Amino acid sequence: MRPTVAAACAALFVSAAMPAAAADPQSLPWNTIPVKKVTLFYPGESTYEWLLSPAHEKANVRVQQGRACTSCHDEEDTKELGDKLVKAGPLEPSPIAGKKGTIDLQVQAAHDAEYLYLRAQWKTQMNREGRMHDYVRFDGQKWQWYGHDRNNKNVRAGAEPPLYEDRFSIMLDDGKVARFAEHGCFVTCHNGMRDAPGQATAEAIKRNPLLGEAGMKTDEVRKYLPSTRHGPGWDQTRSAEDIAKLKAEGGFLDLMQWRAARSAPVGMADDGYVLEYRNFDAGKNPFSGNIDAKTMTPKFMFDPAKVGARALQARDIGDASKPAALVREANAVPYDPNAGWKEGDILPGRLLSRVDAKGSAADNDAVFGSWKDGTYTVVWRRKLATGNPDDKQMKVGGRYTVGIAVHDDNVTTRFHHVSFPLSLGIGVDADVRATTLR
Ligand code: HEC
Incomplete structure (x- = not known):
């Protein structure tokens, strides 16, 4: 993609x-x-x-x-x-x-x-x-920041993946x-x-x-x-x-x-x-933010018609055939809170646009x-x-x-x-x- x-x-x-x-x-x-x-x-x-x-x-x-x-x-x-x-x-x-x-x-x-x-x-x-940066992960209830740079204490402790x-x-x-x-x-x-x-x-x-x-x-x-x-x-x-x-x-x-x-x-x-x-x-x-910091709600998700799914999974990290970025004019649609989000879904916390x-x-x-x-x-x-x-x-x-x-x-x-x-x-x-x- x-x-x-x-x-x-x-x-x-x-x-x-x-x-x-x-x-x-x-x-x-x-x-x-x-x-x-x-x-x-x-x-x-x-x-x-x-x-x-x-x-x-x-x-x-x-x-x-x-x-x-x-x-x-x-x-x-x-x-x-x-x-x-x-x-x-x-x-x-x-x-x-x-x-x-x-x-x-x-x-x-x-x-x-x-x-x-x-x-x-x-x-x-x-x-x-x-090529992944500032991701969020759905934990079954809510979206949370997921992954950091290698100097981050959670990453150093092995509790989160290195993603930067x-x-x-x-x-x-x-x-x-x-x-x-x-x-x-x-x-x-x-x-x-x-x-x-x-x-x-x-x-x-x-x-x-x-x-x-x-x-x-x-x-x-x-x-x-x-x-x-x-x-x-x-x-x-x-x-x-x-x-x-x-x-x-x-x-x-x-x-x-x-x-x-x-x-x-x-x-x-x-x-x-x-x-x-x-x-x-x-x-x-x-680039701009894709997450409303107060409610921790994404603004955009992947367009399933173009990407094949609304979100990525941890196993997609490093899979070059998957898109890592949400591009407003290319592969993104507004976030749907009722899309049936599952634990382990991950989304970019940034929105890209060349046009904007x-x-x-x-x-x-x-x-x-x-x-x-x-x-x-x-x-x-x-x-x-x-x-x-x-x-x-x-x-x-x-x-x-x-x-x-x-x-x-x-x-x-x-x-x-x-x-x-x-x-x-x-x-x-x-x-x-x-x-x-x-
Ligand atoms: C007058 C000569 C001189 C100049 C100019 C100089 N250095 Fe050095 N620098 C040294 C010497 C001698 C050492 C200590 C020996 C070594 O470790 O190479 C050193 C050590 C260092 C170290 C630490 C290495 C260690 O062993 O911990 C760094 C980093 C460094 N220099 C960077 C710079 C930078 C960046 C500049 C320019 C802003 C600079 N130096 C300009 C001579 C110089």
């Missing part, structure tokens, strides 16, 4: 939504485009505060001065870092048994006058895709964010965030004037840039006015994530930016992932210049910095693999040089 949905979406964009100049990223001559090999390593709890502390032996002063990570950590050392940090130690208090320390990523890039095209390939640890989406993420800067060229994603990773040392309490966050009740009304600390704080510490927040000024000056990072559950089934990636928080771009994401995705949040509308024999291949198309104020604008001949991350095998937050920063050249020399298409 799922390939049918993806193919339908692809056909849709080829016939209608695609301007004449855009190439289909699935049919570029990738085998003629150079491959850059990148080692992604498991970073454990090496937050920016740790990297700037004396615990980062003899390196903290150099990092404070702005020395690049890769001036000391070469390729071989990067592999050692990952293999060491994935095990229990000072930077990993809660290791995941058997997890790999590194991922070998292959990256290719190309461009034409209007678009950047990327292809990324990597091997997964699990022998299947991670695989992801491929790109952070992008045009030189406006201090130290991103030298330190990459690490500038966004701080103590106080979810699953990081000193994780902030919901109460403390609610009292914060920027993040809390009086401001953004969140109860989590997410990725942020040091420029949005007036001192070290997640709670040293600057005013909303200062942050709006930083944003207008371009002092933010683009952050785009291909999500195997929440965007891939509709041929998209999400689009966000990191500034005082990990924000989504203006507009509407390809709008605005800057829907910029990455030609991103296709496939998984075969243990390897993902993701191809991506994005406008060099989107014209949106929450995106980084690129141009032919420009050189940018990217940081890459993969969330592999049912993990979230910091349990991912990351790259040191890489330069990206649009037709010019760089770590990753986008080949000019003719």
Whole structure:
């Protein structure tokens, strides 16, 4: 079923939504485009505060001065870092048994006058895709959340299955964010965030004037840039006015994530930016909630005429012939409370729609992932210049910095693999040089 949905979406964009100049990223001559090999390593709890502390032996002063990570950590050392940090130690208090320390990523890039095209390939640890996320299960009486990431205590205890989406993420800067060229994603990773040392309490966050009740009304600390704080510490927040000024000056990072559950089934990636928080771009994401949190009632179920059943079962996890996502315009119908639900029925807690995705949040509308024999291949198309104020604008001949991350095998937050920063050249020399298409 799922390939049918993806193919339908692809056909849709080829016939209608695609301007004449855009190439289909699935049919570029990738085998003629150079491959850059990148080692992604498991970073454990090496937050920016740790990297700037004396615990980062003899390196903290150099990092404070702005020395690049890769001036000391070469390729071989990067592999050692990952293999060491994935095990229990000072930077990993809660290791995941058997997890790999590194991922070998292959990256290719190309461009034409209007678009950047990327292809990324990597091997997964699990022998299947991670394309289920935020599911609910009927227990005979009511619907309950079912499955979590591998760090979840119920999953660790074996009481619930590991169910979390695989992801491929790109952070992008045009030189406006201090130290991103030298330190990459690490500038966004701080103590106080979810699953990081000193994780902030919901109460403390609610009292914060920027993040809390009086401001953004969140109860989590997410990725942020040091420029949005007036001192070290997640709670040293600057005013909303200062942050709006930083944003207008371009002092933010683009952050785009291909999500195997929440965007891939509709041929998209999400689009966000990191500034005082990990924000989504203006507009509407390809995914939204499918569960009324107050009553724990689903809003949509599978269309039995198209899927063969209203719900899935635990045995369908990992069955590639079954759809894992509810796509409003493709395989979903409104939830029927009287459909004779049985214990063990499972449904996605998210609803996807390509048709409903709008605005800057829907910029990455030609991103296709496939998984075969243990390897993902993701191809991506994005406008060099989107014209949106929450995106980084690129141009032919420009050189940018990217940081890459993969969330592999049912993990979230910091349990991912990351790259040191890489330069990206649009037709010019760089770590990753986008080949000019003719
Ligand atoms: C001046 C050289 C230098 C710079 C610059 C530097 N490091 Fe290090 N780093 C070291 C040394 C030396 C060690 C300790 C020896 C080791 O384990 O490799 C270390 C250790 C680490 C460790 C911990 C490994 C462990 O054994 O627990 C991490 C993670 C790390 N560095 C990441 C980074 C990142 C990310 C950057 C850039 C923000 C960076 N380093 C910049 C020299 C440097």
